[in-house]
Structures are given as structure tokens and as C-alpha cells.
Amino acid sequence: MNPYIKKYIPIADFLGEVLGQNTEIIIHDMTNYDHSIVHIINAHISNRKIGDPITDLVLDFIATESKGNKQFICNYNSKTIEGRLLYSSTFFIRNDKNEIVGALCLNSDYHDVKKSLSFITSLLPNYVDDKILSLNNIKENLNTNPQEITLNKIDAIIQQFDVVPQRMNTKEKTEIIQALNDCGIFNIRGAVQEVADKLQMSEPSVYRYIKKIKKV
Known part of the structure; x- marks a missing residue:
């Protein structure tokens, strides 16, 4: 320990x-x-x-x-x-x-x-x-459910934007993924898949956003 x-x-x-x-x-x-x-x-x-x-x-x-x-x-x-x-x-x-x-x-x-x-x-x-x-x-x-914790956090951050996921542009998606990354949500197992589903993106796309954010 x-x-x-x-x-x-x-x-x-x-x-x-x-x-x-x-x-x-x-x-x-x-x-x-x-x-x-x-x-x-x-x-x-x-x-x-x-x-x-x-x-x-x-x-x-x-x-x-x-x-x-x-x-x-x-x-x-x-x-x-x-x-x-x-x-x-x-x-x-x-x-x-x-x-x-x-x-x-x-x-x-x-x-x-x-x-x-x-x-x-x-x-x-x-x-x-x-x-x-x-x-x-x-x-x-x-x-006690990591998936529900993940979903609640994703929903809370998405609700800060006045546009539904299917109409979000690259900048808005980047800001959301940045916020999720900052609070460590991607350290929870299955979070990338949940984010991809919520933002109507593919998992590889979410990984590309994360990689891009970490390089900044």
C-alpha cells in the first residue's frame, strides 16, 4: 500500500x-x-x-x-x-x-x-x-458503480454546453474531453467507450482527442 x-x-x-x-x-x-x-x-x-x-x-x-x-x-x-x-x-x-x-x-x-x-x-x-x-x-x-459515476460526470459536463452532442463542433468536443481528462475520468475503466457513446463518436476518435490534449 x-x-x-x-x-x-x-x-x-x-x-x-x-x-x-x-x-x-x-x-x-x-x-x-x-x-x-x-x-x-x-x-x-x-x-x-x-x-x-x-x-x-x-x-x-x-x-x-x-x-x-x-x-x-x-x-x-x-x-x-x-x-x-x-x-x-x-x-x-x-x-x-x-x-x-x-x-x-x-x-x-x-x-x-x-x-x-x-x-x-x-x-x-x-x-x-x-x-x-x-x-x-x-x-x-x-x-459503488463506476459506470454510473462515469455517466453522471459526463452528463454534468455536457449539460454545461447549450448544444446537443450530434451538433457539437470540434472545439466543443475538445473542451468536453479536456474537462473530463482534467478530472481524471479516463482513469476509470470503460470511460472512453461511455464518452464515445455520449458524444456520438468512435472510441478511436476519443483516443485521438485525448492524445492531442496531452500534447498541448
């Missing part, structure tokens, strides 16, 4: 003891996006396991923040594949070159707390909690 990742395992175990059964603790190793989870505590929270893939939020961070010095993001909403809302934070593990090599993630399930809070607030009609979890503010989907 990557030594930068390995030293965080005792920290994860420590947090597991401190935070209890309502918080899932996961360590990701970024050398393999398809099977990035290398350590997990309280897996019942999201029903993921060792060997499951990276999440969409980590892909976004790699694209937008990986060259900076930001070390963590805290207190955002995430969602399990079953639709359960969680309260999450992520610490990004970097090597001596300041490159992201892993992540330590905390996902807390406050479902039972919310039910208790709902009962209490029913007795306090003027009370409003501005931090209640909401489906309208999901930043991360804790999915």
Missing part, C-alpha cells in the same frame, strides 16, 4: 472509536480509481466495501483544486445509493510533491437524530434549523 495512505489507517481506526457507529470512515487510494477504497469502518452507512470506486466529489476536486494547497472540505451533504442523506467531510492526502494521492472521508448518518429533532421542533413551531439536510444541496453521491 502507498506509504502516504498507510499512515492514515490508525487515524481512521481512532476516529471510528471516537465517533461511533453513526459515522462511516473511508480511506481512498488514488492510484486506482476503479477500486480506490482501501479501508472502511462502519460500512453499513453507505453499503460500500474495500475495492469500490472513487466518488464524483473527489473527481471534481482533482479537476479544480488539485494544484492548490487546500487540504480538506467540511460539512457538505452527500447521498447514498439508497437515497439516504449524510453529513460529510473529506481530508485530501497529498505526497511530497503536493499531489493528491488519497482521501480520508467521514460520512455521518443523522437520520435517527433528525427524527428526534423533528419531534422536538414540533413542540417549538418558531424554530428553524438552516442546516437541515436537503436533497437540493447534494455535493457527493456515494455510488
Whole structure:
């Protein structure tokens, strides 16, 4: 195991003891996006396991923040594949070159707390909690299916353009493939085929675009 990742395992175990059964603790190793989870505590929270893939939020961070010095993001909403809302934070593990090599993630399930809070607030009609979890503010989907992660990311980037794939010109396709490449989507197995299908291109054409981008 990557030594930068390995030293965080005792920290994860420590947090597991401190935070209890309502918080899932996961360590990701970024050398393999398809099977990035290398350590997990309280897996019942999201029903993921060792060997499951990276999440969409980590892909976004790699694209937008990986060259900076930001070390963590805290207190955002995430969602399990079953639709359960969680309260999450992520610490990004970097090597001596300041490159992201892993992540330590905390996902807390406050479902039972919310039910208790709902009962209490029913007795306090003027009370409003501005931090209640909401489906309208999901930043991360804790999915175990690499194909779905890939498709969601491709769709999100395509939606930024006001033209359907069959009418996209070379410049627009280049920009989309550039954005996908920047967030590491092509490190996920099968991503080239999915991109080719979405953009109505052949796989060899997508590879040519990627090759051209990497030469720039």
C-alpha cells in the first residue's frame, strides 16, 4: 500500500472509536480509481466495501483544486445509493510533491437524530434549523458503480454546453474531453467507450482527442 495512505489507517481506526457507529470512515487510494477504497469502518452507512470506486466529489476536486494547497472540505451533504442523506467531510492526502494521492472521508448518518429533532421542533413551531439536510444541496453521491459515476460526470459536463452532442463542433468536443481528462475520468475503466457513446463518436476518435490534449 502507498506509504502516504498507510499512515492514515490508525487515524481512521481512532476516529471510528471516537465517533461511533453513526459515522462511516473511508480511506481512498488514488492510484486506482476503479477500486480506490482501501479501508472502511462502519460500512453499513453507505453499503460500500474495500475495492469500490472513487466518488464524483473527489473527481471534481482533482479537476479544480488539485494544484492548490487546500487540504480538506467540511460539512457538505452527500447521498447514498439508497437515497439516504449524510453529513460529510473529506481530508485530501497529498505526497511530497503536493499531489493528491488519497482521501480520508467521514460520512455521518443523522437520520435517527433528525427524527428526534423533528419531534422536538414540533413542540417549538418558531424554530428553524438552516442546516437541515436537503436533497437540493447534494455535493457527493456515494455510488459503488463506476459506470454510473462515469455517466453522471459526463452528463454534468455536457449539460454545461447549450448544444446537443450530434451538433457539437470540434472545439466543443475538445473542451468536453479536456474537462473530463482534467478530472481524471479516463482513469476509470470503460470511460472512453461511455464518452464515445455520449458524444456520438468512435472510441478511436476519443483516443485521438485525448492524445492531442496531452500534447498541448
